Amino acid sequence: MFVIVSSMTPRPTHESRRERPAKPALSHDRIVAAAVRVMRTEGLRRVTMRRLATELDTGPASLYVYVANTAALHAAVLEELLGEVDLGPVAAPGEWRERLAAVLVSYTRVLFAHPELAHSALVARPAGPHYLALVEGVLALLHEGGVPGGQAAWGVDVLLQVATATAAEQSARQDDDAAKEEHHALVRALAEAPPGTHPRIAALGDDLTSGTPHQRLRWIFQAVVNGTSATPREAT
Amino acid sequence: MFVIVSSMTPRPTHESRRERPAKPALSHDRIVAAAVRVMRTEGLRRVTMRRLATELDTGPASLYVYVANTAALHAAVLEELLGEVDLGPVAAPGEWRERLAAVLVSYTRVLFAHPELAHSALVARPAGPHYLALVEGVLALLHEGGVPGGQAAWGVDVLLQVATATAAEQSARQDDDAAKEEHHALVRALAEAPPGTHPRIAALGDDLTSGTPHQRLRWIFQAVVNGTSATPREAT
DNA sequence: ACCTGAACACCGTTCAAGT
DNA sequence: ACCTGAACACCGTTCAAGT
Numbered sequence: 001m002f003v004i005v006s007s008m009t010p011r012p013t014h015e016s017r018r019e020r021p022a023k024p025a026l027s028h029d030r031i032v033a034a035a036v037r038v039m040r041t042e043g044l045r046r047v048t049m050r051r052l053a054t055e056l057d058t059g060p061a062s063l064y065v066y067v068a069n070t071a072a073l074h075a076a077v078l079e080e081l082l083g084e085v086d087l088g089p090v091a092a093p094g095e096w097r098e099r100l101a102a103v104l105v106s107y108t109r110v111l112f113a114h115p116e117l118a119h120s121a122l123v124a125r126p127a128g129p130h131y132l133a134l135v136e137g138v139l140a141l142l143h144e145g146g147v148p149g150g151q152a153a154w155g156v157d158v159l160l161q162v163a164t165a166t167a168a169e170q171s172a173r174q175d176d177d178a179a180k181e182e183h184h185a186l187v188r189a190l191a192e193a194p195p196g197t198h199p200r201i202a203a204l205g206d207d208l209t210s211g212t213p214h215q216r217l218r219w220i221f222q223a224v225v226n227g228t229s230a231t232p233r234e235a236t
Numbered sequence: 237m238f239v240i241v242s243s244m245t246p247r248p249t250h251e252s253r254r255e256r257p258a259k260p261a262l263s264h265d266r267i268v269a270a271a272v273r274v275m276r277t278e279g280l281r282r283v284t285m286r287r288l289a290t291e292l293d294t295g296p297a298s299l300y301v302y303v304a305n306t307a308a309l310h311a312a313v314l315e316e317l318l319g320e321v322d323l324g325p326v327a328a329p330g331e332w333r334e335r336l337a338a339v340l341v342s343y344t345r346v347l348f349a350h351p352e353l354a355h356s357a358l359v360a361r362p363a364g365p366h367y368l369a370l371v372e373g374v375l376a377l378l379h380e381g382g383v384p385g386g387q388a389a390w391g392v393d394v395l396l397q398v399a400t401a402t403a404a405e406q407s408a409r410q411d412d413d414a415a416k417e418e419h420h421a422l423v424r425a426l427a428e429a430p431p432g433t434h435p436r437i438a439a440l441g442d443d444l445t446s447g448t449p450h451q452r453l454r455w456i457f458q459a460v461v462n463g464t465s466a467t468p469r470e471a472t
Numbered sequence: 473a474c475c476t477g478a479a480c481a482c483c484g485t486t487c488a489a490g491t
Numbered sequence: 492a493c494c495t496g497a498a499c500a501c502c503g504t505t506c507a508a509g510t
Binding site: 050061 | 483
């Protein structure tokens with residue numbers, strides 16, 4: 001029995017590494033996996049080179065062999081998370097507009113779950129397989145809806161941008177007290193704008209800030225899809 | 237003559253302050269003014285509590301009497317900069333769509349000049365007079381164009397959001413080598429996507445990344461205005 | 473009330489030196 | 492080639508103590 005156990009234990013390559021299990025080699029994948037882990041447990045704010053170095057039991061300088069900088073690290077985390085977007089509606093039956101909205105809502109839901117990530121997604125667009133699959137899915141649905149190619153090509157960008165920006169905004173408010181206060185200040189400023197100098201703001205009143213985030217998001221998707229579908233590229 | 241000069245020199249209130257001119261008292265305005273100064277000369281990245289404290293010849297803790305945190309500071313800088321947006325087209329003659337596009341282009345131009353600010357503008361919407369004036373101007377033009385109030389109320393948000401996000405993205409690429417490389421990676425990934433799995437991306441090819449930033453921006457504004465104008469709120 | 477020194481708890485990134 | 496220690500040059504924010 002002793003013999004069997006002994007034969008199952010991998011012999012360390014170097015005598016000097018006998019004490020603990022050999023430290024697994026660093027790699028881009030291992031760093032990103034650690035980053036996702038830290039983000040889920042401590043938030044993206046803690047996904048720093050130094051924190052990750054600690055997590056991987058090394059020094060911060062070592063990470064620069066595999067990751068160019070902090071922004072690239074965050075982009076890689078986003079690409080990983082994008083795997084959670086439900087692209088099922090692309091191939092499902094039903095009205096194309098409804099299915100497109102469903103995909104975009106799924107995308108925003110993923111970002112909502114990770115507020116700070118949405119913020120970084122606005123600047124650092126990922127270029128990985130999950131992002132490409134999302135773009136392909138949106139394009140397929142616009143194509144099915146008869147949207148001309150040139151318009152779809154530019155429209156997909158706007159749709160994802162609007163979805164990302166909305167998620168970044170809403171979710172920042174969700175768990176940041178200062179952001180919440182800032183939003184209240186805007187609502188108040190809009191409500192108190194003098195009709196003399198701000199007739200349109202006064203005329204619209206509460207309407208400017210009406211609706212739930214979900215209602216607004218649905219309308220925004222509809223409006224951008226309609227605009228994309230109806231606006232020829234040569235118009236300008 | 238000696239007497240005259242002497243009488244023109246303001247007597248210091250306290251003997252102990254005689255040596256140098258009295259340090260002017262801190263205030264929100266003085267802090268924001270210093271922040272704008274530092275941003276123009278060193279970039280928003282240097283607009284930190286500590287840098288500003290140095291600039292104002294005090295310690296970082298002192299600033300917290302007037303500014304809640306760094307995000308609020310950046311929002312105040314943005315509000316200040318928004319004073320540069322040209323709202324002339326609002327009251328000028330001409331086609332309303334053209335004038336609306338002109339206002340939005342002016343807005344993005346201001347943000348383009350200060351890349352990092354655009355980024356922060358996506359999260360921290362200012363609530364100051366310059367921002368209100370911009371919202372009022374956009375609403376006035378949508379009203380002139382016969383866009384129903386409810387749609388204009390929600391549309392103004394989308395228009396400013398899309399303008400801000402585009403500025404943040406384009407301008408980040410403008411002066412950040414890493415961001416430039418990231419964009420190239422995306423262009424490459426789109427160009428190399430296999431037609432088998434990504435038929436729509438392959439079909440559109442270069443079209444996905446075609447056009448100058450200005451051309452794309454013009455089309456985006458047109459499309460969002462068209463969508464806002466054509467999409468009733470009860471649709472969803 | 474306003475201001476501050478000092479401290480706490482962190483950052484990103486580079487580079488020469490090691491294996 | 493890969494990895495690292497150590498250093499450089501910074502951060503935001505709080506709090507007890509002073510004026």
